[in-house]
Amino acid sequence: MHLPPARGFSTFRVIYCSEVTAITYHNISQAGTYNRTVIVDPSTGICGHERVDYPSTGPLAPLFGEVSMHLRGPMTISQLAVYQLPAEVHTLRKRNTVPFYNSRRALKPQETTKMTHSTIPDWLSFFNKRTYNTTASCTPTTVTSTVTVTTDCSTASITEPVQNTTYVGPPLPCLPTPASTPSANSSSHSPNCTCENLPPIAESSDGQPFIIATPAPVLDASLVSKRDDAADWSRVAYYTSTAPAQATGISFLANLGDPQKSGTFDYAFGNSLSYVTPNGDTVASESLPFNGKIDTSEHEIIVFSDKECDADCPYWRPNATSHYGWSGSSKAFFIEFQMDHHNNTNTDQGLISDAPAYWFLNADIPRILQYGSDRNDIPCSCWSTGCGEFDAFEVLGTGEERAKSTLHRQGNLEGGDSNYFVRPIGQTMKFAVVWRYPDITVMVLDDGYVFGENLTDSQVQSLVAYDANSWVHSLFAIGN
Template identity: 25%
Template sequence: MIGSLHFGVLVFGAKALFAVTVSATKLTFINRCSHEIDLHHSQQGSAWTSIAKIATGTKFVKDIVGVHAFHHDVTDQATLAEFSIAAGQPWYDISIIPPAPGWCGSYEACKAETKHVGFNVAMSIEPKSNQNGLSCRTVTYLADDKAVCADAYKYPKDDTKTHTCGAGTDFDVVFCPNNQGEPSASPLPPPPPIELPPSPPPSPAAQPPPPLATTLVQTPIPPPLPSYSMTDLVAGDAQPGIVSAPTEKALPGVNGNINITYSYKGQFAGNVPGRYERVTALMDCAKTPVSVSSPVGPLSEEVSMIFRGPMDIFNIAVYQPTVVSTDWTLVSSYTQTTKATKNLVFLNNMNIDYDGGVKHGPQGYASENGAKGATAPTAFNGTLDEATDPSNIYGGKGVATGAEVNIMTGGKCNGACAGFHGDNDYHGWGGGKKIFVTKVQMPRRGPQKPDQPAIWMLNAQVMHSNQYKCNCRGMGAPGGCGELDIAEVIETNPLRDHVSTHYYFYDGTINAPKGDNWAYRPFDKPKVYVTIFDDSGEGLIKIVEVEDFDFAQETISPELYAEWINAP
């Protein structure tokens, strides 16, 4: 999940776009309607203002950097053109989401909930160069109609509708293309100004004077893979993503009964030659290509594990093999009852660099509940709360979505970590053989959405640079340096009653099937997830859900390891 939203995110229509912007994109607004276009503009979630009156048959030109939205007239029930310029590369979409929809999951649900529409004039966005017929192409919307606007954003998490072109592409934004799509005859009252949460004042480097304002925003959640019901999850090597069928009675085991497993093998575990773009500097998001060849892909490098609420975390244990024993030895741990840690630190993305030097990413120590930052390592209480105000899409982690923390080892980089890292960054867990054991519960705390607890893993370099902005992860299915979703409640599951898994790496051409909703969500009692990386042979990444585990043990025996590996 780069998935998915958050810290200092600037969102329009509840969608987020990834950008570290450095050069301007030219937008030419063309009015082919039979009436004047009153062009309104918002940047970084600011209040809408009229910036141009465009007469029929005339144009208006604006250079932009960062995140911008445009629409016609004072009404908030309007067709939106949205842009984000990421290191010179533009991302764009057209949105017909009704205003203030909350967390509705479909176009029909949003309209029913709000009693509003999100369309007032036909519009097209036309790239003036670099069109490829795929992600870089003209998008046109002629009516307030789901079928006619098939490629428009229709609800807040409709994130597959974002388009992108090569760096340097300029655009025409055409109102009433082919003279179609007249606006509503009765303009609605203007929307109230958007109230953003208070934040420290940005430095000149973080927000230069308009119009060339440097803006940092977040990567969209990767497009969901096709959904499967639990009855579809059939064991067998015929499926590249191998899921054991859920059983009514757990399989007996040496250390906790096994409920269900999911396996990535061979090429689906990353056993293909690949490359990603490593971040070397934050100021301009400078990157250099890196080649990787490991049976478990780029997550053979140092990794971090991330947790999002609502969730209770009871135990964490990390094991790695040693050269003197066939056992796997405990190298890191956390226990909720005592708040004790061993070679493990809790972090989050609240350490924003406001001095303008871009000396470090936002990674820093987490407060005891993960909702805020801290100035020193702080004992974690084990509880991550649900979003406090999910309707405030600008609120970030803990407000718009559940509180979030990630873990690293207790060893600081001190200049020795791969890629860009600051003076307070920590090593992750490296190597092609490692086991993470986590005991968690994912309760439902209140009726509100998003209600999307999650456990996932990222290449540690992502956390060192910026998890939701400039990083080596990439966007959507192209996973770059790697993301493994272990147990994530996804937005396409309306009941929020199962967890999903996906592995994104390199260029995204290889994706194992049947990861959606692979196991039941642990609502009422804790479950243990064992996540195994083994670069032996063809390569294996396996997630094993067990009823319990003895976290006091310092080693995992070959017998227990074999039991997990051989479980169907």
């Protein structure tokens, strides 16, 4: 099924090989480039972007920075748990917790600074003072990339990348860049673009220009090499649907924004993120307990941490309900879920009703615009230029009982293993998605597996260990 390509729906040719219980995506970390959104203007329907050149590690690398968790029905969720290494959760632990049953938003609304430049609307917020100029007349060079798709089920489970294919996504233009020396956390200007400097995009009362963005939360790239592999992985978020539903460190949202309740709506970009009622299909004015059931594929729930965005959060759509995701090269997501069939009752106007999925996005995507484009046919979100999506357990056709996994990262190495998981019908399945540098492993867990408060690293290593002689654990090489 294809709504706007994925953001939850895969675009690769579907080939099913063998049933497995685990898939490891090996060596997922390579340097690359994407466009990060730094302006969303609902009055014109146009977005502005900043080019990000990222290394193979650190918070700018796709899916090593913050991710959001996405659930599409029909699905019943019994438990969710999120684990991180202590060294990589410091950015969240420094922040105040927003209660799960909060009566009002715990943070003040975003501050608004009035712009003096006539073309910049006065609703843009959280401006970070830097010397930035706009750029134009760019001629980007070709970016080489590799797209990998398993096409022969008789081949070995390790799939070699096809070399030297050409990037087929939209061009990456020169975009606002610092006139001063950039910091270690700022994105760099492309040396391959020839750009003509234009006047500053905006000025404050003291004449200083602004960049319409805030830096990503700092996550030292050296954590990858310096982490304590003997440290326990801490459970930083947990949800159970057992009555009464309980959640710690977690919030449930959806693309249902209503300025009268939570989030926002405009005719340029549609509904933003908002809180939802317990059944997940109606906007709510506050964070409410989720009842654990999503009836149909027309409905999606987006799971974030319970920490609302503040001045340290990357840019998000103005007036949207925005929360922090989960960052780091070592993080694990455990779920207990069931995906029973949903019979189409002709109320979905021809859309797919029975294609459930469980996936992850770079958290900037839902915080800005998960579906849709601006009026220049340049996607507003960073998805199309490769900021990252990982489909962990995705049913691709209505009524299908096989689920695939795929890494999307346009302009960089990407692909999907053609082995599949069996959809859990009539009973729950426990399932884990583990980032452990440099791999992502997805696996079915034993029915008796307990989502405890801590995991030792040895337990994590045991979970993700690959046995070359195994018939049920597939290894898919994204990079060499």
